[in-house]
Every structure is written in structure tokens, then in C-alpha cells.
Amino acid sequence: MSGLVLKLSPKERVLINGVVIENGDRRSRLAIMTPDAHILRLRDAIHPEDAKTPVRRACFAMQLVLSGDKSPDDAHLPLLRQIEELSQVFTDPDSRNVLADATRGLVEGQHYRALKALRALLPREDRLLAARPH
Numbered sequence: 001m002s003g004l005v006l007k008l009s010p011k012e013r014v015l016i017n018g019v020v021i022e023n024g025d026r027r028s029r030l031a032i033m034t035p036d037a038h039i040l041r042l043r044d045a046i047h048p049e050d051a052k053t054p055v056r057r058a059c060f061a062m063q064l065v066l067s068g069d070k071s072p073d074d075a076h077l078p079l080l081r082q083i084e085e086l087s088q089v090f091t092d093p094d095s096r097n098v099l100a101d102a103t104r105g106l107v108e109g110q111h112y113r114a115l116k117a118l119r120a121l122l123p124r125e126d127r128l129l130a131a132r133p134h
Contacts, residue, residue: 004032004039004112013042015067038068039112044119054089055118055125058082062106062115072109079106079114089128090121 008023051060064070098120105114
């Protein structure tokens with residue numbers, strides 16, 4: 001994650017290498033220069049009890065890599081499988097592009113990029129589940 005720039009809102013919290021850091025009263029920018037630092041914005045975090053849908057489970061698994069709770073090597077193949085399973089449901093061209101971006105991020109070791117792409121599917125998943133007959 002060398003060269004990552006975090007733009008933090010006032011009082012925003014971020015997890016960096018297992019330490020929760022809270023920003024002060026003003027907006028700020030942090031440049032993370034250490035390669036392979038484990039970084040997760042807490043406002044984006046999905047709690048384990050909320051990871052009940054396929055997209056949320058994939059996001060949660062990716063966030064475990066970002067937080068350093070799971071090694072990228074151990075998570076790689078299961079995450080690729082999860083993305084492949086999502087491609088069986090999200091078949092429209094835009095969703096396919098999002099899934100392709102998530103796959104590229106994962107393959108290139110850019111886990112934040114992969115998480116960002118997967119998070120773009122959350123509203124679509126919510127709509128699909130809401131439209132599902134009960």
C-alpha cells in the first residue's frame with residue numbers, strides 16, 4: 001500500500017496496523033509510505049454479525065486482509081471463488097465490470113481497490129434482496 005493517501009474527516013477513525021487512530025477536529029491527509037501497511041477505514045467496516053449476504057461476506061473477507069487479521073495468501077483463493085460466485089448473480093455489464101475490477105485488485109494485491117469495487121455492489125444486492133419474493 002505504498003503511497004496511499006488517506007483523507008480523513010473530523011473525528012474519523014482508521015485502523016492502521018492494529019491501532020485505532022482518531023483524527024482531530026479538522027480534515028486532514030495522511031500519506032502512508034510503508035508498503036504492506038494494514039489499513040481499514042472504520043466507517044467502511046462491516047461488522048461480523050452484518051456479513052449475512054454474499055456481497056457483505058466478500059467485503060468482510062477482504063476487510064480482514066486489509067486489517068491484517070487474515071493473510072493475503074490464505075484469503076486469495078477463497079476470495080476469488082466468492083467473486084466468481086457473485087458473477088453468477090450479477091450478470092449485467094456494469095456489475096461484470098465491477099467484479100472484474102475487484103478481481104484485478106485482488107490479483108494485483110491491491111486489496112483496498114478490490115474492497116472498493118465490491119462495496120459498489122452493495123446497493124445492487126440490497127435491491128435484489130428487496131425485490132425477492134418472500
